[in-house]
Amino acid sequence: MELHEKIPNNVNLSADPKLKRALEKWQPNYVDWWMDMGPEGFQRDDVYLRTAISVEPGGWAHYDYVKMPEYRWGIFLTPGEADRKIGFGDNEGKPAWQEVPGEMRTQLRRLIVTQGDTEPASVEQQRLLGKTAPSNFDLRNLFQVNVEEGRHLWAMVYLLHSYFGRDGREEAEDLLRRRSGDQDKPRILGAFNEPCDDWLNFFMFTMFTDRDGKYQLLALAESGFDPLSRTTKFMLTEEAFHMSVGETGVGRIVERTAALMREHGDNVRDHGGIDLPTIQKYLNFWVSASTDLFGGEVSTNAAQYFATGVKGRNRENGYDEHKCLDSYYTMELVKDSKIVKEEIPMRNAMNEILRDDYLADCQRGVTRWNKILEDAGLSDRLTMPHRRFHRQIGAYGDHHFNPDGGLISEEQMSKGRDSWLPSERDRAYIKSLMYAVDEPGKIANWIAAPKSGVKGKPFEFEYVRRD
Ligand SMILES: [Fe+2]
C-alpha cells in the first residue's frame, strides 16, 4: 500500500510529491516512537477505536477494532472559508495568509512546535497507565486519547512539513526526539514533564490539562495563518472527547466516594475509596500546573502574537472590538509584598484573557461534580484553587499563595503544602489502589461504572481484546 493510501487525508496528499516525500521519511520514525513510547504492553491487542476519516460533521469518525500500531493517523483540515479575512490585530480585515509571511515565520513556527510538542508528551506521560486501568472501558478510552494525541502530532507535523521547508522538517524530527520528564531533552512545557502514572492523575490531566489544549486550539483557530486555523478547528472535534474522559472520570470517582461516605462516614480510605480531601489536592495540583501553561500574566510575546494576527482570543467574533489598542485589563500583581491592582495594556494581557475563559470553564466542571455530592445529600464541596496558588511561572511564580489566593510566606507554604497538594503518603495511597480490572463489565472499587458505553455499546462490551 502506498503511503498516501494509508493516511486518511483531505489535503490531496497523493498529488503533493513534496509532502509525500517528507512524510515517507518521517512516518517510520513516528512508528518507532510509538512502539517505544506509546502504551506499554498493549500494542498487539485489538482496541475498539474511532478513526477520523473525513471532515463531514455527521460522519467524520469510523469505529472498529484496530491494533494501535496500525491506527490510520490522518491529516484533516476543516474546509476553508472563501475569502477569509484576518479577524483581529494590526492586520484586521486583510486576507488571511495561505502561506507563511516571512516576518511571522519565527512566531508561527514557535507556536506550532509548542503545540505539537504537547501531543506526544502526553502519550509518553500516560504510557504505563494501561497496566492499572479500572475497567476494560476505561482502558479503551485511554488508548483513544493516546492515538488521537498521536494524530494531533501529525496535524502539527503536516504544517511544519508543508509550510516551513527545511527547518520545519528538522523541528518535526525533534518532536520525536524530546521525551517527557527527560533530564537532557525534556518536553517544552512544565505540565508535560510531570508524571501521570495513576488514574486519578490521568482523569485530572484530561480534565484540566487537555482543557488548556482546548483553549490554545481555540485561540489558534482564530489565526490569520489559514492552514493553522483550519487544522486546529478539526483537532477541537477530537479534543472534546478527551475532556469528557476527564470530567466523567473524576465525576465517577466522586460518585463512588459519595456512596462510601453515605455508608461509612468520612473514613473512605478504610473502604478502599478515594477521600474528598485527596481528590481536592490532586485538583489543586493539576489546576495550578495547567494554569501555568497559558504563560506569563503580562506578556510582550502574547501582545505580538495578537498584533500580527497569528494568535487571537477565544471566539474573537464574540468581541466588538478587535484591535485592543486603547483598552486596559485590570490585573492583581504583587508590589512590595502587597497585592495591588494595575492597569495593563490589553494586548499584553492576552494570556490572562485566555486564562479567564479557561478557569471559568474549569469551574463549570467542578460545579457539576458538586452536584453529584449535593444529590447524594452531602454538604462537602470541591473548589477551584485561586489562579495564584502554586504557580511556577509568571507574575505569581516568585511568590507563595494559599489556595484562596492570599499572599503567604515561604514558611507558611511549607507548612500548608501537604494539606493543599498531594503528599508522598497520598500518592502512595492512590498507587496502592491501582490494579488492572481486565474483565469486561467489571470495575475497580474506587470508581463508579459509567452511565453508558462507547458509540451505543454497553459498558460490558469487550472494548479491548487482549492478544
Ligand atoms: Fe491534543
Ligand SMILES: [Fe+2]
Ligand atoms: Fe487532548
